[in-house]
Structures are given as C-alpha cells and as structure tokens.
Amino acid sequence: MDDKEALPYLNAVVREVQRWAPIAPTGVSHRVTEYDVYEGYFIPKGTTVIANFC
Numbered sequence: 556m557d558d559k560e561a562l563p564y565l566n567a568v569v570r571e572v573q574r575w576a577p578i579a580p581t582g583v584s585h586r587v588t589e590y591d592v593y594e595g596y597f598i599p600k601g602t603t604v605i606a607n608f609c
Contacts, residue, residue, distance in 0.1 A: 559566065584605045591598045598604070 582605060584603050587598050587600055587602045587604060590600050
C-alpha cells in the first residue's frame with residue numbers, strides 16, 4: 556500500500572466499484588440529539604443526517 560499514490564487509476568476503479576456496490580450500508584440515517592456546529596454549519600437538534608463516506 557506504500558505506492559497507493561502512484562496508482563490513481565486503480566484507486567478510481569476501486570472507489571467506483573464501492574460506489575456501485577458498497578460492502579456495508581452507508582445510507583443509514585441518524586437524528587441529531589443536540590444542537591451542533593460542524594465546519595461552520597449550524598445543525599439544529601432533531602435534524603436527520605446521512606453520512607457521506609466518499
């Protein structure tokens with residue numbers, strides 16, 4: 556894995572395969588239980604959020 560940076564095409568293919576057929580469910584939603592600020596964005600309590608891993 557030391558030469559991962561030297562293989563951009565292979566990395567892109569792996570990411571595309573994972574996008575089309577993820578090995579784990581990634582669309583599981585969560586509800587925010589308290590007010591939060593993330594990278595300057597205010598997230599109100601009770602907001603439904605879905606993680607994006609890409």
